Amino acid sequence: MLPATVPTSHYLALSALLFLIGAVGVLVRRNAIVIFMGIELMFNAANLAFIAVGRQLGSLDGQVVAFFVMTMAAAEVVVGLGIVVAIFRHKQTVNVDAVNLLKW
C-alpha cells in the first residue's frame, strides 16, 4: 500500500536527479542556448527542493525563495540571451568553442 503523502526524500531525490541532468547538459553541450537551458533546469530543480522542504517544515519561506529564484532566472535569461544574440551578430555562431577570446 502506497503512503498517502510522498516523503520529502523522494522529492529531494527527484530534484537531485534533474539538477544532475541539467549539469551534464551544461558540461557536455557546446551550443550556448542549450547550455542556458541546462541552467534553467538546474534552477527549477533547486526550486523543487526549496518547495518540498518548505512543505516538510510547514513554512512558506521555501515558496517565497522559489519565487525569487524565478525572478532572477527571468533576468538571467534576458541578459544571457542578449549576449548570445550579440555574439551571434559578431561571429555568426553560438558554439562556445568558437568564442574563446575575450576581445574580437
Next chain:
Amino acid sequence: METIIFYITGVVMVAAAAAAMLQRNAVHTVLLLVLTFCGFAVLFLLCGAEVVAVFQVIIYAGAIMAVYMFVLFYVGSAGGEAPWRRWREAPLPIAAGFAGVLVLLGCIAYAIRSAYMPQPQGAYGGAREFGAALFSLKYALPVEMASLILLVGMVAVVVLILRPPPEQEEED
C-alpha cells in the same frame, strides 16, 4: 492518488529532461523542456505551492521558453550540433565527468537517506498565505531588490541589442 501522480510526473520529467539535453535539434530541446517545466508545476501543486505553480506555467513554460524560441529562430541552424560525436573526440574527460556525476549522485542519495525527516502533513500553503508572506515586512528588501534586478536586466538587454553591428563599429 498523490503518490501515483508524483511518480508518473517524476518519470516523465526525468525522461523529458534527459532527452532534452541529448537532443541534436535545439527546437526539440525547448519543447521537451516545456514538458519538464509543466511537470515541475504539477509537483508544486502537489506541495501546495499554488502561486508558484501558476507562475511556473506562465513565466517558465510560457514566457522564458518563448524567448528561447525567438532566439533559436534568429540564430537559425547555426546552433546544430551532435552531442554524441564528442565521445570520440575526448572519451577520457567525458568518462571522468560522468564518473564524477555518479559519485555526486551517490553522495546526495546517502545524505538524503541519512537525514531524519518525519512524514509531512501534506500540501502546505495557499495563494492567500503566500501573498501575505511575500509582501510582509520580512521580504520587503528582497522584493525591492528583485524589481531592481529586473530593471537592470531590461536596460542591459536594450544596451546589448541596440549596439551597432561590428562592421559599422570598426569604421570609427
